[in-house]
Amino acid sequence: MELFNAKVHYDNCRFCWMCRQVCTVATMTSDESHSPRSRGMAAFAVEKGILPFDEHVAQNMYECCLCKYCNSWCEGDYDPTEFIIAARRDAVAQGLEPAVIRRLKDTLLNAGNVFDCTEKDEEFTRLWSRLPSRGDILLIAGSIIPYRAPKIAEASLSVLRACGVEPAAIDETTGGFELYCLGYADEARRAVEKLTAEIAAAGAKTIVTLDTQERYFLSELSKLFGLELTAKVLHWSEYVSSLKLPQLKAKSELVTYHDDSFLARYCGVTDAPRACIKAVPGCKYQDMLWFGEEAHATPSALFQFMYPNIADQMLTRRAKDYFKTQADTLITGAAIDRVNMRDMGIKAVSIQEYLESAL
Amino acid sequence: MPAHAVNKINMAELNHNYRGRMIISELEDAVGIQNVRLLDVDKLPHSVDYYWIPRMWVDRGKKPVYPDCVVYPETTEQVSKVMRIASHYRIPVTPWGGGSGSQGGALPVEGGIVVDLKRMNKVLELNTKANTITAQAGIIQQHLEWEINDKGYSTMHLPASIGCATLGGYLAHRGTGVLSTKYGKIEDMIVSMEVVLPNGDIINTLPVPRNAAGPDLNQFFVGAEGTLGIITTATVKVFEHPECRMFNAFLFKNMHDSLEAGRLIMNARLQPTVIRMYDEPETIHQIERVFGTKLEKGSFLVFGFDGEKEIVDYQMKKAVEICEATAIQNLGSKFGEQWWKNKYKFYFPPYCLDLPQAYGTMDTVATYDKIENIYWKMKTTCEQFPGTRFIAHFSHWYDWGCMMYDRFIVDPAFVPEDPDEAIRLYQQIWTECIRVCLDNGGVINEHHGVGLKLGYMMQEQYGPAFQVLSALKKALDPYNIMNPGKMGF
Numbered sequence: 022m023e024l025f026n027a028k029v030h031y032d033n034c035r036f037c038w039m040c041r042q043v044c045t046v047a048t049m050t051s052d053e054s055h056s057p058r059s060r061g062m063a064a065f066a067v068e069k070g071i072l073p074f075d076e077h078v079a080q081n082m083y084e085c086c087l088c089k090y091c092n093s094w095c096e097g098d099y100d101p102t103e104f105i106i107a108a109r110r111d112a113v114a115q116g117l118e119p120a121v122i123r124r125l126k127d128t129l130l131n132a133g134n135v136f137d138c139t140e141k142d143e144e145f146t147r148l149w150s151r152l153p154s155r156g157d158i159l160l161i162a163g164s165i166i167p168y169r170a171p172k173i174a175e176a177s178l179s180v181l182r183a184c185g186v187e188p189a190a191i192d193e194t195t196g197g198f199e200l201y202c203l204g205y206a207d208e209a210r211r212a213v214e215k216l217t218a219e220i221a222a223a224g225a226k227t228i229v230t231l232d233t234q235e236r237y238f239l240s241e242l243s244k245l246f247g248l249e250l251t252a253k254v255l256h257w258s259e260y261v262s263s264l265k266l267p268q269l270k271a272k273s274e275l276v277t278y279h280d281d282s283f284l285a286r287y288c289g290v291t292d293a294p295r296a297c298i299k300a301v302p303g304c305k306y307q308d309m310l311w312f313g314e315e316a317h318a319t320p321s322a323l324f325q326f327m328y329p330n331i332a333d334q335m336l337t338r339r340a341k342d343y344f345k346t347q348a349d350t351l352i353t354g355a356a357i358d359r360v361n362m363r364d365m366g367i368k369a370v371s372i373q374e375y376l377e378s379a380l
Numbered sequence: 381m382p383a384h385a386v387n388k389i390n391m392a393e394l395n396h397n398y399r400g401r402m403i404i405s406e407l408e409d410a411v412g413i414q415n416v417r418l419l420d421v422d423k424l425p426h427s428v429d430y431y432w433i434p435r436m437w438v439d440r441g442k443k444p445v446y447p448d449c450v451v452y453p454e455t456t457e458q459v460s461k462v463m464r465i466a467s468h469y470r471i472p473v474t475p476w477g478g479g480s481g482s483q484g485g486a487l488p489v490e491g492g493i494v495v496d497l498k499r500m501n502k503v504l505e506l507n508t509k510a511n512t513i514t515a516q517a518g519i520i521q522q523h524l525e526w527e528i529n530d531k532g533y534s535t536m537h538l539p540a541s542i543g544c545a546t547l548g549g550y551l552a553h554r555g556t557g558v559l560s561t562k563y564g565k566i567e568d569m570i571v572s573m574e575v576v577l578p579n580g581d582i583i584n585t586l587p588v589p590r591n592a593a594g595p596d597l598n599q600f601f602v603g604a605e606g607t608l609g610i611i612t613t614a615t616v617k618v619f620e621h622p623e624c625r626m627f628n629a630f631l632f633k634n635m636h637d638s639l640e641a642g643r644l645i646m647n648a649r650l651q652p653t654v655i656r657m658y659d660e661p662e663t664i665h666q667i668e669r670v671f672g673t674k675l676e677k678g679s680f681l682v683f684g685f686d687g688e689k690e691i692v693d694y695q696m697k698k699a700v701e702i703c704e705a706t707a708i709q710n711l712g713s714k715f716g717e718q719w720w721k722n723k724y725k726f727y728f729p730p731y732c733l734d735l736p737q738a739y740g741t742m743d744t745v746a747t748y749d750k751i752e753n754i755y756w757k758m759k760t761t762c763e764q765f766p767g768t769r770f771i772a773h774f775s776h777w778y779d780w781g782c783m784m785y786d787r788f789i790v791d792p793a794f795v796p797e798d799p800d801e802a803i804r805l806y807q808q809i810w811t812e813c814i815r816v817c818l819d820n821g822g823v824i825n826e827h828h829g830v831g832l833k834l835g836y837m838m839q840e841q842y843g844p845a846f847q848v849l850s851a852l853k854k855a856l857d858p859y860n861i862m863n864p865g866k867m868g869f
Contacts, residue, residue: 033729036428036435038480038544042522051452051498051518053479054417058544059425062438066424069441077421096728310530345530 022074022111024064027104031068034061034101040091045318046084049334054081057091057101064104079112080119084328086335087202088282088318109204118204125326126205133194133212135322138168141192145171148178149190156189158260159225159252161239163232164196165322165356173356176377177231177257183380184264188229191219198238199323201245210246213238217248228252229260231373233283233355234321240288256284258354258372262296269379271303274349276375279309279339279362280316281355289314294354294372301379309342317342322357336361343367350375400448403469407451407493410461415452415499422450426476426494431484431833432740433803439735440799447474447488452499456574456582456612459495463610464580466493470859473578475606477518477549480541482741483831485553485605489865495610497548503527504613512571514615517548533618536563540727548611553829554603558723561646561777562653562686563619565827567602574613575601578857582612600852605829606863608856625653625686626696627716630707631678635659636752637706638679639774639782643748644702645683646777650695655777656719657681659755662771670725671718678708682719738790738806740833742813743826747781750821758786761816765809767794776826783826788813815840830867838868 024031034057041047047055054063063081066072085105092100112118128137141149145167152160158181166173181188197212220228220239228250230236236256242248278298284290291313298306311317319339320332340362343351351369353359362369370378408416417423427444428434434444448471453459466473472492479486488494497518504514506528513535515524522543525535537550538557545555551573556565563569572585585597601608632638638657645652658667663680667673681703685695704710725731733739746754755772762770765788772786788809796802814824814837824834824841839846846868853860853869860869 033734035438036430036734037729037732038430038478038541039724039728040543041478042520042543048523051501053425053450053476053496053498054422056425062425062428063421066438069438071438071441071443072420072424077419081421096725097730099729 022067023107023114024074024104024111025068027064027107028068030099030101031061031064031104033097033099034058034104035065036062039096040094043090043094043315045086045088045090045335046331049331049338055084060085060101060105064108074111074115074117076117076119079108079117082108082112083119083122084331086318086320086324086328086331089286090282090318093286093314106202106204109202110206111204113204113206121327122203125323126200126203126208129196129199130208133196134164134168135196135199135326136168141167142171145174146192148174149192152188152190154189154191155222155224156187157226158186158188159220159223159228160188160190161193161220161228161230161235162190163230163235163356164194164199165360166231169360170356170371173231173359173371173373176371176373179377179380180261180373183267184261186264189223189225191223193219198234201238202323213242213246213248217242217250220250220252225252227260228254229257230254231257231356233281233288236290237283237287256288256290256293256354258297259290259293261376262293262300266300267380269301269376272301272379273303273305275305275307275347276350276352277307277309277343277346277348278312278352278372279319279343279354279358280313281353281358282318282321284354285316286314294352297372297376298352301376307346307348309346311342319355319358319361325357325361336365340365340367403465403471404449406465407449407462410465411451411453411458415454417450417452420446423447426450426479426496427488429479429484429486430482431487431831432738433806433833434484434487435735436738436802437799440797440802442799445487445489445491447494448491450476450494450496452496454499456500456576459500459576459610459612460580460582462493462495463576463578466861467579467859470861472861472864473610474863475548475552475610477546477552478520478541478544480544481549481553481829481831483553483825483829483833485829485831485863485866486549487832489832492861497546497610497612500612506531506533506618508533511618511620512615513618514613515547516613517546517551517611519547521545521547521550528618529621532621534621535569535616536619537566537569537616540724542724547614547616551602551611551614552605553831554827556776556827558656558775559653560775561655562651565776566616567599569616570598570602571615571617573598573601573611573615575609575611577609578862603829605831605866607853607867607869608862622686622688624689624692625684626692626713627682627684627720628696628700628703628713629680629682629711629715629719630703631675631680631709631711632707633678635679635755638681639752641681641703641706642683642774642777642782645699646779646782648698648702649779650685650699652695652699652777653684653686655681655683656773656775658773659771661769662773665771666726666731670722670731676709680711681707682716684716684720733787733789736792736795738795738802739787740806740810741785741787741828742810742817743783743785743828744817744822744824745776745781745783745826746820746822751781751784754817754820754822755784755786757816757820758813761813762788762809765790765794765805767791768809810834811837832866835866835868
């Protein structure tokens with residue numbers, strides 16, 4: 022089983038409780054079997070033949086939001102997501118994945134996104150089709166923005182142009198990383214291979230991702246998929262914070278920023294978004310109580326479709342963190358957070374939209 | 381052997397037994413279908429706690445003792461309903477908080493129902509006039525802390541298990557935290573509590589902990605490890621954040637000198653927040669390893685004070701003077717701060733003790749005139765076992781004595797692969813060391829509790845006095861359904 026390749030992680034997690042208080046799902050559900058310790062013990066028990074690897078163990082391994090809070094909290098740097106994703110691959114190989122996961126796979130293979138949208142937003146398509154398909158700087162819009170938040174693409178482009186950058190873009194549709202997270206390794210690899218070939222054909226030196234999930238998986242292609250990209254991968258905030266910005270309009274509102282799991286915990290990028298925000302003259306910035314790598318996790322779009330009740334609780338908790346700051350606006354790095362927080366009635370903007378509003 | 385046998389329904393045959401299925405339906409009616417678990421993937425994590433024996437058992441590929449089902453009540457009334465069902469059918473009930481105890485206290489060794497309290501995790505009231513907080517007992521202590529920290533308060537109960545253990549769990553086994561020397565153990569922090577008795581009745585202790593209205597009911601249930609009932613709600617003290625907290629560390633030539641320095645600080649009534657002193661082997665094994673700093677051979681001692689700065693400055697000055705009289709090196713405040721920052725790091729892998737070693741924490745407490753002798757007697761006894769070493773630190777200090785957090789570690793090469801043989805060796809070490817401790821004025825435990833691990837030593841420790849505890853147990857739980865196999869019951 023692939024699970025056993027992640028033995029170092031579950032061996033060290035199986036009897037360790039030290040991250041329980043930060044485990045997002047275990048905190049939401051208060052369910053003992055959702056703690057990293059319990060999942061590690063289940064993995065070990067499977068190895069020893071104490072537990073059969075059945076649909077119940079598989080289900081348990083899917084009930085994780087992959088926020089990596091456990092890993093970032095761990096003094097030993099052990100990572101439960103390593104054995105959880107391995108177990109998901111085994112579940113897929115043995116046909117043990119829950120029905121909701123199979124449906125999501127079909128959606129991802131069909132549409133390339135979790136929303137089951139086969140058409141991208143018209144505004145987005147119009148904007149993207151005007152960009153060259155080759156260039157030094159290549160924008161990757163990801164799997165949320167073209168369907169749910171096209172304004173972020175527009176804002177991204179406006180700011181870059183104001184800085185004198187004329188990027189290229191490709192009309193990528195993948196779902197590869199989501200498939201990877203669900204344990205569909207072969208399907209994920211095929212999807213990502215196609216994307217990688219398109220990126221390579223664009224001849225870019227720097228890939229700028231507008232969303233955060235892509236910042237992670239494109240940087241880790243080699244580890245995750247055995248693929249290589251020669252171009253450097255940066256999140257939009259990292260790239261823009263390295264540019265000379267034009268004179269920006271002053272803003273006086275109090276703002277805060279939500280560090281999403283992919284950018285903060287997976288990539289360790291926490292300064293660049295703040296640098297972008299603080300570049301706005303007059304900006305009053307207040308971090309939430311839980312920020313950076315310790316920010317309370319919000320659900321990925323994928324997890325929202327997997328376990329919507331837990332995802333709702335995660336969002337509610339983060340919204341409470343936001344309200345405690347008394348900030349006027351919540352700025353997000355991940356597009357899905359901007360979408361979800363707006364759905365909750367919060368004034369949320371992406372980092373790109375915030376900077377664009379100061380142009 | 382249990383004091384009296386449980387006459388229980390054989391729920392283990394649940395899947396083949398319609399009566400068992402009917403009882404499960406009653407439990408589902410009591411707590412909701414979504415709060416009853418019957419799958420092995422849910423039972424497994426409730427069958428292993430921090431105790432070495434079940435961990436080793438699983439490590440050797442052996443199936444641990446599963447509960448027959450796990451329930452997650454959300455209210456006291458639901459706990460009461462579960463207890464009435466269990467009492468009626470005489471089914472064993474094991475309360476489960478974080479399951480992070482090291483004594484096997486939460487293990488469902490006779491099967492039955494595990495009552496996992498973690499869904500009873502609400503903060504009910506922060507009373508800033510009385511400086512108390514009332515919360516459901518299943519709240520994880522760190523969550524309770526975080527809830528009140530940004531309001532300017534702390535429970536000051538900060539054990540290494542803070543992230544995983546629950547408020548009820550600490551009360552059930554008389555837990556203690558790193559700041560206990562000033563703020564007390566959990567039994568000093570309890571104000572009042574609500575308890576569900578084995579028959580399902582819900583009772584409350586008196587609203588204040590100091591009175592002359594008879595024996596203290598709080599202290600019947602604190603430390604009873606769920607053998608007398610289930611703590612469902614507790615009111616404990618809270619403290620405003622101190623203006624400052626300062627630390628200083630010293631290195632002494634040996635443990636005798638550092639122990640004496642700690643005693644003098646306590647005798648001077650300087651009220652340190654914490655004193656922690658490590659013997660020479662643990663100074664090397666833990667301090668150097670975790671800090672990544674090479675120290676001279678010796679015994680490491682760190683102390684801290686908190687409160688108003690002016691007072692803390694004075695306390696620090698006096699404590700430094702005491703230590704400087706005999707220490708070989710003043711490591712300064714930076715080293716002390718580093719210790720404070722890393723205080724939980726010792727318990728993460730790879731820094732913590734773990735299999736394939738055999739290990740155990742035999743923490744004890746004794747008066748100052750006896751504690752050093754107990755250390756040497758236990759060390760000598762322990763190290764007679766091949767491949768076994770003994771390390772200790774002294775964590776919780778009182779006016780009259782201090783607690784010794786002593787551990788034995790058996791090198792993997794000397795731990796039998798056969799689990800039965802491993803248990804035999806393990807029990808021999810425990811029995812001989814604890815007996816030496818008792819014979820020289822110590823007690824079987826200071827803050828980890830008794831549980832399954834030390835239950836068999838309770839009669840030996842208490843002698844005829846154990847009949848008082850047994851009578852109390854029999855009166856409240858005549859069928860021994862509450863956490864059977866623990867505390868010597």
